[in-house]
Amino acid sequence: MLWAVAGVATLGFLVALEAAARRYGLPGPITTQVQEVVIAPKSGFLLYAGMALMMVVLTWRERFIALGVALGIDVVFFLVRWAADIKVTDGHPFGNGALWVILGYGVIAVARRTGRERALLLKGVGLGLLLVAGRKTGDTWLLITAKTRPAVLDTYLATADHALGNPSWVAGQILAATGPIGSHVLDYVYIQLPVAAVVISLYQMRKVAAERGFPAHHLVRTFLVIGLLGPAIYMIFPVVGPVFAYGGGAFGTGGEHWAIASLWPHTPPPIAPPHPVSYDTLTPRNCMPSLHTAWATAIFIHSRKGPRVLRFAGTFWLVATLSATLGFGYHYGVDLIAGVVFALTIEAALRSLARGWDRSGTQLVAHGTAVFAALLVAYRYLPLDMAKHPWLFGPLLLLAMGSVIHGYMRTTKSWEPIATPALQPEPQPRVA
Structure with a gap:
């Protein structure tokens, strides 16, 4: 049913x-x-x-x-x-x-x-x-x-990103210095993220044919729910990303006419009161939160129960995805923090749904939801304060994300493995 x-x-x-x-x-x-x-x-x-x-x-x-x-x-x-x-x-x-x-x-x-x-x-x-x-x-x-969403809020995130040291600008310069090989590798990792998820999922489902049933929880569920809920946040907080808003219309998407200024990745934007900016009707507003970060986080989590090669692959895909999202200028640093919190909250909710809700699971999901909402509110209404006081807000952002990570690790460590519901043989008709 x-x-x-x-x-x-x-x-x-x-x-x-x-x-x-x-x-x-x-x-x-x-x-x-x-x-x-x-x-x-x-x-x-x-x-x-x-x-x-x-x-x-x-x-x-x-x-x-x-x-x-x-x-x-x-x-x-x-x-x-x-x-x-x-x-x-x-x-x-x-x-x-x-x-x-x-x-x-x-x-x-x-x-x-x-x-x-x-x-x-x-x-x-x-x-x-x-x-x-x-x-x-x-x-x-x-x-x-x-x-x-004709107007974008990139100036808000670019301002808030000063609290983290403008990581997209730093990563963009580092990636440019590595030459074409590094860019090609990260681009492939970024594009083929769903394939990496399938590899982990195939390991999780390797016994489906023998046991005649699917695991109660697996990576595909988390992957799909992240993709389903994430765009709803895009509608609330439309952002195109630094390479488009500050890179002179990269890839022919917006052009110089739509870019706020040609600053990325060499010159961080000045600290000034942020405001909505009109943009074209072609470029997706798909930055807040970073769903690639959320998906890579989910891959990392689900690879922890696999053999060493899968654990290594999960770690590599997470690190490479974070490097690509920042290095290519697709996301601001604050997007990545929101993406990690978003992924852990959804993963905790789906695990609780599969194993049965209890107090620890409910508290973890409530905490993750509250932190995620607080991040969105801070990015929208406190970016100038964050930029002017990076020594305070930078550590606060990392602590907020760390609190969700710590809560997830502490809570899920005590959870029992989720059993696979097998299909039972159909009852045979009674012979008189």
Whole structure:
């Protein structure tokens, strides 16, 4: 019943976003996903990652067959595009096959499976599609933020960032000094964050096929909820980021006309009373909080129970993501602090939901929520005080984040591991 309610709610949410996107004359998440059945997908890696999540419910023989079919379909698509001289300029030349396999197993579940086996396969298909739909939903959300929030609050965060020593400006100069190799590595890490999440999730779900049931809590749940709730904060606190607001319209997005000043990354903005600034209707207002930081934090947390190679990968992805968000000028330092608090609060809530709410879990979620709200209020109404008294507010910001980290570590240390609810065999009819 819970899965059915979640499915209906998700479908309703996607339909609402589709309608919102159509108001601006652009395709929404449902349309863009349907188009990728045929056209070159935006992210082939993500489609194969979604297929990998779906395959956790299959046997090894079925997994090899599914992978072979997906690769075969992609080869056919490649040959057809080559024969028709169709250039892939906005997307990847692979990934259609993975989507076909996911949808195909959805048909198999309905037409060829029954009872709990059908339910398990549909859950696998839904999990794979949710990962892909989450990306499409995020793209639509970003469009809505740009269209509905003409003014941005970058001057507030840039002013508040003086309390932390303007870390985005410092990281931008360091990254520029490393040359193209460092930039390419961090850019790849930044873009392929969902794939890293899938790798950790596959380890967590490695026993799904054998135990015939999903873990009560896993990384995908946290990943999707972060992506669902985060854009709502974008609407409250619209910010484009230092590379756009202070970098002269990087990547051809805004241009010199929209940039407040061409200062990033060499000259921190002067301390002055902040004010809302008009910006274009193309650049997403996706800085506060830093969801890449929140996702990387979730990956780090969930990798702690894995083998050494996964723990190392989780640490690397967190450090590299933080470096990229600051070094490329996508975020201010205060965004990252809010992102960590945001991730830990959501993770604590989902763990409590899976294991049953108790006093410690409730207190942790309440504390994280209060700290996050206090950060937003401080960034909006106290940035000038923060900039003028960095010796006070800098440590206070770090202590606020540290209090949530400490509370999470102390509380979750006493929690028992969450069991995996297995599917029980269906009752056999009584023979008279």
